[in-house]
Amino acid sequence: MKRILLVGKPNSGKSLLFNQLTGLRQKVANFPGVTVDVKTGKFGPYELVDLPGAYSVHTLSKDEDIAIAQINQAMADDNTALLVCNLDATRLQSSLVFALHMQALARQHNKNVVFALNLYDEMQKIGHVIDTDKLSEELGSPVYAVSARTLYGIAEFKQDIQAIAAGQKPVSSAVQIDSSPEQIQQKARDMAARYGAQADILLKNQNRIDSFMLHHASGSLVFLLVMFFLFQSIFTFAAPLMDGVEAGIGVVAEWCLSLVGEGMAADFIRDALFGGLGAFLVFVPQIMVLTFIIGILEDSGYLARAALICHRPLSFFGISGRSFVPYLSAHACAIPAIMAARTIESPRKRLITMLTIPLMSCSARLPVYALLIAVFVPPVQYLGGLVSLQGIVFFALYLFGILTALCISLLLSRTSAVEGKQTDMPFILELPSYRLPHWKPLLRRVVESGKQFIKRAGPVIFAVSVAIWVLGYFPQNGSLQDSYLGMIGHWIDPIFAPLGLDWRYGVAILMSFLAREVFVGALGTLFGIDAADEHIGDLASQLQADGLALGAGIGILLFYVVALQCVATVATLRAETGRNKLVTSVVIGYGLLAYLLALAAYQIIG
Numbered sequence: 001m002k003r004i005l006l007v008g009k010p011n012s013g014k015s016l017l018f019n020q021l022t023g024l025r026q027k028v029a030n031f032p033g034v035t036v037d038v039k040t041g042k043f044g045p046y047e048l049v050d051l052p053g054a055y056s057v058h059t060l061s062k063d064e065d066i067a068i069a070q071i072n073q074a075m076a077d078d079n080t081a082l083l084v085c086n087l088d089a090t091r092l093q094s095s096l097v098f099a100l101h102m103q104a105l106a107r108q109h110n111k112n113v114v115f116a117l118n119l120y121d122e123m124q125k126i127g128h129v130i131d132t133d134k135l136s137e138e139l140g141s142p143v144y145a146v147s148a149r150t151l152y153g154i155a156e157f158k159q160d161i162q163a164i165a166a167g168q169k170p171v172s173s174a175v176q177i178d179s180s181p182e183q184i185q186q187k188a189r190d191m192a193a194r195y196g197a198q199a200d201i202l203l204k205n206q207n208r209i210d211s212f213m214l215h216h217a218s219g220s221l222v223f224l225l226v227m228f229f230l231f232q233s234i235f236t237f238a239a240p241l242m243d244g245v246e247a248g249i250g251v252v253a254e255w256c257l258s259l260v261g262e263g264m265a266a267d268f269i270r271d272a273l274f275g276g277l278g279a280f281l282v283f284v285p286q287i288m289v290l291t292f293i294i295g296i297l298e299d300s301g302y303l304a305r306a307a308l309i310c311h312r313p314l315s316f317f318g319i320s321g322r323s324f325v326p327y328l329s330a331h332a333c334a335i336p337a338i339m340a341a342r343t344i345e346s347p348r349k350r351l352i353t354m355l356t357i358p359l360m361s362c363s364a365r366l367p368v369y370a371l372l373i374a375v376f377v378p379p380v381q382y383l384g385g386l387v388s389l390q391g392i393v394f395f396a397l398y399l400f401g402i403l404t405a406l407c408i409s410l411l412l413s414r415t416s417a418v419e420g421k422q423t424d425m426p427f428i429l430e431l432p433s434y435r436l437p438h439w440k441p442l443l444r445r446v447v448e449s450g451k452q453f454i455k456r457a458g459p460v461i462f463a464v465s466v467a468i469w470v471l472g473y474f475p476q477n478g479s480l481q482d483s484y485l486g487m488i489g490h491w492i493d494p495i496f497a498p499l500g501l502d503w504r505y506g507v508a509i510l511m512s513f514l515a516r517e518v519f520v521g522a523l524g525t526l527f528g529i530d531a532a533d534e535h536i537g538d539l540a541s542q543l544q545a546d547g548l549a550l551g552a553g554i555g556i557l558l559f560y561v562v563a564l565q566c567v568a569t570v571a572t573l574r575a576e577t578g579r580n581k582l583v584t585s586v587v588i589g590y591g592l593l594a595y596l597l598a599l600a601a602y603q604i605i606g
């Protein structure tokens with residue numbers, strides 16, 4: 001299949017344009033370095049390729065390497081029908097520098113080029129008109145004013161680039177293409193001055209907001225408040241939704257049970273299905289709220305500012321401001337976060353960031369945290385419900401993960417455990433414009449995060465719940481202690497007894513090495529079988545009634561913050577670092593540390 005390549009500088013709207021042309025839903029966000037891999041999609045009879053952004057052919061980071069390598073390869077390939085150079089109309093000069101290099105390269109290889117003057121809606125908003133005909137003439141390649149957001153000019157653009165790629169619309173021009181870096185710099189500066197909007201109009205608002213957001217005192221305060229409310233809100237905003245889901249599950253469960261009457265089938269439905277799977281579904285709203293708030297931060301342009309504010313403190317711990325975005329996104333899931341670390345220029349800092357990312361509390365830990373917090377922390381609220389005590393403990397757990405990661409980064413960077421030069425590249429980050437979130441795709445992403453969470457963990461939880469139920473139900477002597485599972489439980493008891501946990505918690509913890517969320521489901525099933533009354537449900541009250549010791553509960557929480565119980569993360573770490581031995585020692589190290597912390601918590605607090 002013939003290919004069309006979409007290239008341009010970071011954060012210039014390539015992926016949103018790609019999504020509009022292919023109907024796919026690649027991640028789009030308002031900071032440089034969102035796309036870190038080659039993505040392809042079908043665009044009419046063509047394959048459209050979305051690449052990571054790059055500032056120059058002289059690459060600094062892994063994602064730029066990937067883009068430039070792919071472009072060079074495509075230039076030599078007969079199947080490459082067209083190169084689309086994406087320009088950010090609000091940042092014409094810097095986008096032209098890279099695009100002009102690409103145009104020169106394409107000319108050398110006899111490939112057709114068109115320019116997409118993207119984000120044109122922002123020009124329309126300030127009433128600035130760019131004469132694209134004249135610009136085309138000067139550039140020697142067609143220029144299309146488009147907006148991937150409002151879809152302005154997209155229909156014509158689609159039609160034309162397919163025709164150009166098919167050779168039905170000639171685009172060759174006699175215009176001389178400059179290829180020396182100095183000429184390109186000069187040309188970009190000159191064209192931006194003549195065609196672009198005035199910088200003071202574009203930057204007026206941005207500078208005003210930044211003078212506050214990046215100020216050393218107010219900026220740090222805003223940063224701390226934003227982070228506090230981010231993790232708070234997972235608790236406060238999600239609470240009513242969680243109650244709704246819980247009530248819904250209760251109604252469905254009662255209805256199902258009324259159909260089957262009493263007996264083994266009823267026990268199975270109550271304990272395995274609604275006890276196990278139901279206990280886990282309750283936490284889906286929290287995952288969605290987390291995605292929503294991180295999404296707002298990403299879209300608004302604040303993340304790059306936060307990265308800047310964090311650069312100095314992070315440098316002390318041996319990493320850089322570039323590690324901030326991967327660290328934050330790791331709170332949703334470690335895997336894309338490890339991939340996002342490709343934008344970190346220094347290989348050493350990139351490696352340290354990747355190895356410490358699993359300590360950030362990903363959404364799979366969320367159900368475990370939420371369950372144990374509900375057991376021990378009363379639902380007290382302050383400031384009219386904006387801040388809750390449970391939310392504060394929740395924030396403390398996230399903070400504990402972050403601080404552990406920073407301490408380990410410091411340790412790795414000050415020892416020879418990770419080799420690489422101490423002298424690193426300077427920290428350079430282009431600040432994006434502030435924008436209002438793009439609500440529709442954001443909400444779609446929120447729904448998608450809930451679905452993905454269920455899809456990823458659901459089948460494992462279902463299988464584990466069924467397995468635990470069968471092993472715990474038979475042989476039917478009426479007690480969990482005497483079941484097959486009870487027998488297995490006695491073998492593992494010595495490992496968990498020093499942590500103040502009986503074998504039921506041991507089984508749930510061991511099972512959660514398959515996926516962390518399994519912990520809640522497995523406990524739900526175990527306590528369901530064990531429950532004296534026939535009541536489904538509130539697992540937190542069951543644990544409370546069972547008398548779980550405070551030290552043991554804190555121990556479980558610390559264990560889950562630190563232990564690396566995720567096969568997919570380990571596989572991604574291996575692939576991205578290429579360091580199997582190092583990754584294995586990190587997994588074992590985190591496991592030991594997790595156990596010791598849990599042991600200390602129980603032995604000290606009791």
Ligand SMILES: Nc1nc2c(ncn2[C@@H]2O[C@H](COP(=O)(O)OP(=O)(O)OP(=O)(O)O)[C@@H](O)[C@H]2O)c(=O)[nH]1
Pocket residue numbers: 008009010011012013014015016017027028029030031032033034035036051052053054118119120121122146147148149150299435438
């Ligand atoms: N107003 C406006 N915003 C846009 C337009 N196209 C993209 N954006 C916004 O620009 C930001 C960057 O968009 P992306 O598509 O992720 O940019 P990219 O070039 O793929 O970025 P990298 O993958 O980091 O290289 C996002 O916040 C988009 O919503 C547009 O036409 N108009």
Ligand SMILES: [Mg+2]
Pocket residue numbers: 014015016027028034035051052053
């Ligand atoms: Mg992109």
